[in-house]
Amino acid sequence: MRKSFIMAAAAAAIAFTAPAFATEMVFTSWGGTTQDAQKAAWADKFTAETKINVLQDGPTDYGKIKAMVESGNVNWDVVDVEGDYAVQAGNKGMLEKLDFKVIDKSKLDPRFVTDYSVGSFYYSFIIGFNADAVGAEGPKTWADLFDTTKFPGKRTFYKWSAPGVIEAALLADGVTPDKLYPLDLDRAFKKLDTIKKDIIWWSGGAQSQQLLASAEAPYGMFWNGRLTALKATGVNVGESWEQNITAADALVVPKSAKNRDLAMKFIALATSAQGQADMATATGYAPVNTQSGQLMDAALRKTLPDQQGASQVNADMRYWAEHRDEIGERWYAWQAK
Amino acid sequence: MLLNFDKLGMWKWVLTGFSVLVALFLLVPILFIVALSFGSSQWLIFPPPGWTLRWYQELLADPRWLESALTSAKIAIIVTLCSVILGLLASFGLTRGRFAGRETLRALFLTPMIMPVVVLAVALYAFFLKIGLNGTLLGFVIAHLILALPFSIISIGNALDSFDRSIEDAAILCGAHPLEAKLRVTLPGIRHGLFAAAIFSFLVSWDEVVVAIFMASPTLQTLPVKIWATLRQDLTPVIAAASTLLVVFTVVLMIVAALLRKGFKS
Amino acid sequence: MSVMTSTTSFAPELRQRRRPSGFAYIAPALLLIALFFIVPIASLLLRSVLEPTPGLSNYAELFGSWTYVRIFANTFLVSALVTLLSVIIGFPVAWLLAIIPNRWGSVLFAIILLSMWTNLLARTYAWMVLLQRTGVINKTLINLGLIDQPLVMVNNLTGVTIGMTYIMLPFIILPLRGVIKDIEPGILQAAALCGATKWQCLWGVLIPLALPGIASGALMVFVMSLGYFVTPALLGGTANMMVAEMIAQFVQSLVNWGMGGAAALVLLVVTLLLYAIQLRLFGVGRIGQEGQ
Incomplete structure (x- = not known):
């Protein structure tokens, strides 16, 4: 009896919300200036070409993806996720296989291509500081950023468990880049403990910009594109690319997404040489399409993460994909302590 | 003498001074948002370097804000009707029936009001995911109705309690159909209760965040969800502009409510 | 509705025949509550003992882990702090509001209603910005020379306490005002005539007479604080998470329904226990009067 009522209610609900024809799809990313750029470089062009309206949602939330896939009610079509998550979720069967008949992968940097994902953009975690608040001489190295006597006050780091902060802590503690993996978590957390009370966590890119611009946290670790955007608004930002830590975002399609075919077409446009060039120009992140460089302003091209002369450390996406859950568990328990 | 303002002596001033401070404490954040919404600093530096209407322009230029406000209004109006x-x-x-367990039922009906909203939100989220109501208008309405109903029952129940029942009986004795007596005598008699129920139900739905966060989908977002999502990503002054408009809306609603209450009294 | 159809000329008798129970009136609301309140909550709680495997493993984990126990302890601490502050700040205001001449009273009253009715997120947003290290409050205090270093008032216990006390104050002031208004002034006059000082009157007569109102208001604020989500999530730091946020995180970020359900059950049991105490002591009528 209860069951039949539920069915009736469900039927009523379906009637109530009859899904519109596929005239729209949903793109989910991290919000703020990055998503604005993605909208301009990809979504608006896609709409112009196909007349399909692309709804913007966000921020990306892996729990939501899991809940949607488990319930079979998936309303995100293309999602911008972190590279390590893409590898892991693909292996767990949470993602649709990409259709490489639609998406041309021959021109894409192969480091960022799997059966389930292609690169979205390529970024570096770098050191940034508010030069108005601390002067031109800000922290140069990760060791500086972890040194509270040389640089007193608050510093901001990425809140979520993801490639970046742990690597920075180990580098600050003197681990050489070639010895970084497998990650020595005990050592990393011990190093992080030394500055824990001085950390303000940023949970999204826009928040990191706000913290730095208001000098709420006058230094910290940032996605390089967010500092580029911040400088463009006239804030006096200093940055250091010393041992910048690179990682890539990926574009994925959650399993049983409602508009799978549209999603493939969208990704094809987003990873095209022009799509990647426009995105890179707008954000200061590097393109994943090897042909994009030619379409960009040469001077600007030189400032992007993949052209930086400073020493660079690549975060190991495969390592992270394998250990994501256990690191996450320790990370959040440590944060809550 | 402690209950006579004029005879409090020195205490009068202490009490008044303290209350003025508390009033400021209550008022300052609201005035501050209004000021912030006209400030020109994108990074919320205050006092701002200049004044601008830019945030209102951005607010109005982004159709999603208006859309979510309309969604909120639509849901709140349906909820208000159903709830009343x-x-x-x-x-x-509950006030006139004579069946066993009335008090228990009354307590049950009021439970959603005191229970942690997050528990209800999570439970409904799981349930709606299963039956496909998540992210639908109907799902929103049901969830908010559960939260609004207790306020409605309290407001109308109180009015019914204080309504003199013999007036209704008198109408029936004079030959009115019982239904007619209810509609033409009792309902007008408890109209302030109905009105309070409507206002509270509307506000409960209009302001509700927690359930809405779980219930929202990319295509169906209420205004609080839009603010919440923006807040988590960004402290942009556009939020201050949206908040200011909400404050204005609240003030208008309060004035209307006060005028109507005056109308009821006369 | 069939219950309303018959007509007879004698009302009291008619009342009995016409309305054998009156149950039909509450049926629609009851159906709604049963289907969309009781069933979902019961099934959520069931999941806490069924997922991932049947048994009490989720509860063992919840109470066995220092992290989770700390979150519960912190929730009680914050709620107690907020309740205490609300009572201390709210009582004098309620008192004044009960006796002040009308014109000024209504101004104060309007301010309280305005703050109560302004969108919750808008108010929390204001505090996020006001309390920042570089915010107005810190700047003012520094300019006044009261402090050298900015105070840390956001992303920690201070921020949550300020933000929540702000939200809870109206919920204690308004009902308490009603209680004080109902006190017979003659009692206090009598006490004064017998030679009691003002302090004696306050502690010996006014506060004891207002105590039921204070207790019921405090209990309500405490219960509301226990389950609060938005303000702690926005004004608190990672080190002082509260239970509601933890439940949301279990469900939304970790998709762990078992643990989410277990934490929800604990929160629910505590809340309902306090609700039962409130009903016992003050009856159903008192609850929710704040809004009137």
């Missing part, structure tokens, strides 16, 4: 009708019926049953 269901609340009216339930209050009749």
Whole structure:
């Protein structure tokens, strides 16, 4: 009896919300200036070409993806996720296989291509500081950023468990880049403990910009594109690319997404040489399409993460994909302590 | 003498001074948002370097803000209607009915009001995911109705309690049909209760964040969800502009409510 | 509705025949509550003992882990702090509001209603910005020379306490005002005539007479604080998470329904226990009067 009522209610609900024809799809990313750029470089062009309206949602939330896939009610079509998550979720069967008949992968940097994902953009975690608040001489190295006597006050780091902060802590503690993996978590957390009370966590890119611009946290670790955007608004930002830590975002399609075919077409446009060039120009992140460089302003091209002369450390996406859950568990328990 | 303002002596000033401070504490954040919404600093530096209407322009230029406000209004209006009708019926049953367990039922009906919203939100989220109501208008309405109903039952119940029942009986004795007596005598008699029920139900739905966060989908977002999502990503002054408009809306609503209350009294 | 159809000329008798129970009136609301309140909550709680495997493993984990126990302890601490502050700040205001001449009273009253009715997120947003290290409050205090270093008032216990006390104050002031208004002034006059000082009157007569109102208001604020989500999530730091946020995180970020359900059950049991105490002591009528 209860069951039949539920069915009736469900039927009523379906009637109530009859899904519109596929005239729209949903793109989910991290919000703020990055998503604005993605909208301009990809979504608006896609709409112009196909007349399909692309709804913007966000921020990306892996729990939501899991809940949607488990319930079979998936309303995100293309999602911008972190590279390590893409590898892991693909292996767990949470993602649709990409259709490489639609998406041309021959021109894409192969480091960022799997059966389930292609690169979205390529970024570096770098050191940034508010030069108005601390002067031109800000922290140069990760060791500086972890040194509270040389640089007193608050510093901001990425809140979520993801490639970046742990690597920075180990580098600050003197681990050489070639010895970084497998990650020595005990050592990393011990190093992080030394500055824990001085950390303000940023949970999204826009928040990191706000913290730095208001000098709420006058230094910290940032996605390089967010500092580029911040400088463009006239804030006096200093940055250091010393041992910048690179990682890539990926574009994925959650399993049983409602508009799978549209999603493939969208990704094809987003990873095209022009799509990647426009995105890179707008954000200061590097393109994943090897042909994009030619379409960009040469001077600007030189400032992007993949052209930086400073020493660079690549975060190991495969390592992270394998250990994501256990690191996450320790990370959040440590944060809550 | 402690209950006579004029005879408090020195205490009068202490009490007044303290209350003025508290009033400021309550008022300052609201005035501050208004000021912030006109400030020109994108990074919320205050006092701002200049004044601007830019945030209002951005607010109006982004159709999603208006869309979510309309969604909120639509849901809140449906919830208000359902809540007043269901609340009216339930209050009749609870104040006049004679069946066992009335007090228990009354307590049950009021439970959603005191229970942690997050528990209800999570439970409904799981349930709606299963039956496909998540992210739908109907799902929103049901969830908010559960939260609004207690307020409706309290407001209408109180009005019914203080309504002199013999007036209704008198109408029936004079030959009115009982239904007619209810509609033409009792309902007008408890109209302030109905009005309070409507206002509270509307506000509960209009302001509700927690359930809405779980219930929202990319295509269906209420205003609080939009603010919440923006807040988590960004402290942009556009939020201050949206908040200011909400404050204005609240003030208008309060004035209307006060005028209507005056109308009821006369 | 069939219950309303018959007509007879004698009302009291008619009342009995016409309305054998009156149950039909509450049926629609009851159906709604049963289907969309009781069933979902019961099934959520069931999941806490069924997922991932049947048994009490989720509860063992919840109470066995220092992290989770700390979150519960912190929730009680914050709620107690907020309740205490609300009572201390709210009582004098309620008192004044009960006796002040009308014109000024209504101004104060309007301010309280305005703050109560302004969108919750808008108010929390204001505090996020006001309390920042570089915010107005810190700047003012520094300019006044009261402090050298900015105070840390956001992303920690201070921020949550300020933000929540702000939200809870109206919920204690308004009902308490009603209680004080109902006190017979003659009692206090009598006490004064017998030679009691003002302090004696306050502690010996006014506060004891207002105590039921204070207790019921405090209990309500405490219960509301226990389950609060938005303000702690926005004004608190990672080190002082509260239970509601933890439940949301279990469900939304970790998709762990078992643990989410277990934490929800604990929160629910505590809340309902306090609700039962409130009903016992003050009856159903008192609850929710704040809004009137």
